[in-house]
Amino acid sequence: MARVIATINLKGGVGKTTTTAALGEFMAAEFGQRVLLVDLDPQTNLTTMMIGEERWKELNELDRTLAALFRGAIESDTASFDIEKALQYDVSPVRSVRGVDLLASSLDLIEIQEGLSHRQYADPGSHRPIEILTSAIEPIADRYDYILLDCPPNLGMLTLNGLRSADGYLIPTIPDILSTYGIPQLQKRIQEFANRTDHPLREIGLVITKYRSASNLHRSIIEQLQRDDRIADVVPAWVPEANQIAASAEFVPYGTLKRKYGNTGQFDALRILTETILMNAQVYL
Ligand SMILES: Nc1ncnc2c1ncn2[C@@H]1O[C@H](COP(=O)(O)OP(=O)(O)O)[C@@H](O)[C@H]1O
Ligand SMILES: [Mg+2]
Incomplete structure (x- = not known):
């Protein structure tokens, strides 16, 4: 059975999608894992990074996106x-x-999410609106070693569907003051949700993104996070801030991962990050 990992943070722009894409690619290419990426964010960034905008438009017209799943569930x-x-x-x-x-x-x-919330309000005791994704992926989960869920930056119904399906979660964050603010609250909310739905959900760790080695602030924030006993683990492989990682969002052909992400530290950092997360996942999940 696949291990299911959600990538979540209530902040946008902290590298959730970039981390999810890289983890999926490195798990597959460097560690031989079968990976399913699930893009739960209506911003569709992970989708367009992987298949480009044109193919996404075709899929959307054919109704072969997650919109069809959630719309179908609302309309029974x-x-x-x-x-x-x-x-x-x-x-x-x-x-x-x-x-x-x-x-x-x-x-x-975006619109469908509102419909899901209405259903949840209409029948707050029902778990069904948050179990739509779980039911959908169950029949195919055996085909994969890892299923990675990229969640939108909120705790709305799409994210709750992601958390309900997940065995564990990662919190990507930039190591600065505003980005790390509120992480303990997020963890608390996730844990409350896990308790309420009677479903274990392990924190796999905080992933440091856009790390600037020349920044004293970045280093001191990482030290603070490592000391913070409310945080399970800061994954000890930090993703550097790099133009080539930013450019990796563009949907163009790349020969290798080194070409895509850059080979002046980025490839090695992402590889170690992936290896560490795989080890943690095997222990925790
Ligand atoms: N390590 C990095 N170095 C430089 N730019 C990055 C890095 N990680 C992400 N970015 C860029 O930062 C922006 C936000 O990243 P993204 O992964 O979309 O964040 P989120 O999914 O949290 O909103 C994007 O433009 C992305 O290309
Ligand atoms: Mg994103």
């Missing part, structure tokens, strides 16, 4: 979503990466 029309058709195989734009599949997001999820 479960037949409308065919996961076999929605699954996109071998999606990474990196030629040397094999074995990363995708369930695409859609901009239409």
Whole structure:
């Protein structure tokens, strides 16, 4: 059975999507894992990073994104979503990466998310609106070693669907004052949700992103985070801030991961990050 990991932070722009994409690609190419990426964010960034905007538009017109799943659930029309058709195989734009599949997001999820909330308010005791994703991926989970869920920066119904499906979660953060503010509250909310739904959800760790080695502030914030006993673990492989990592968001063909992310520290940092998370996941999940 696949291990399911959600990437979550209530802040946008902290590297959630970039981390999810890189983890998926490195897990597959460097560690031989079969990976499914699930893009739960209506901003569709992970989707367009993996398949580009044109293919996303085609999928959206054919109704083969997660919008079809959640819309079908609201309208009680479960037949409308065919996961076999929605699954996109071998999606990474990196030629040397094999074995990363995708369930695409859609901009239409912005409205659909509201419909899901209405259903939840109408029947607050029901777990069904937060179990839509879990039910959908259950039949295919065996095909993968890891399922990575990229969540939107809120605790709305899409994120709750992600957390309900997840065995563990990662919190990517930039090591600065504003980005790290509120992390203990987020962890508390996630734990409360796990208790309420009677579903164990392990914190795999905090992932330091956009790290600037020349910044004293970054270093002292990381030290503070490491000392903070409310935080389970700061993953000891920090993703450097690098132009090439920012540029990796562009959907263009790349030969190798070194080409995509850069080989002046970035490739090694992402590889060690992935290796550490795989080890933690095997211990915790
Ligand atoms: N390590 C990094 N170095 C430089 N830029 C980065 C890095 N990680 C992410 N970015 C850029 O920062 C922006 C936000 O990253 P993204 O992964 O989309 O964050 P989130 O999903 O949390 O909103 C994007 O433009 C992305 O390309
Ligand atoms: Mg994102």
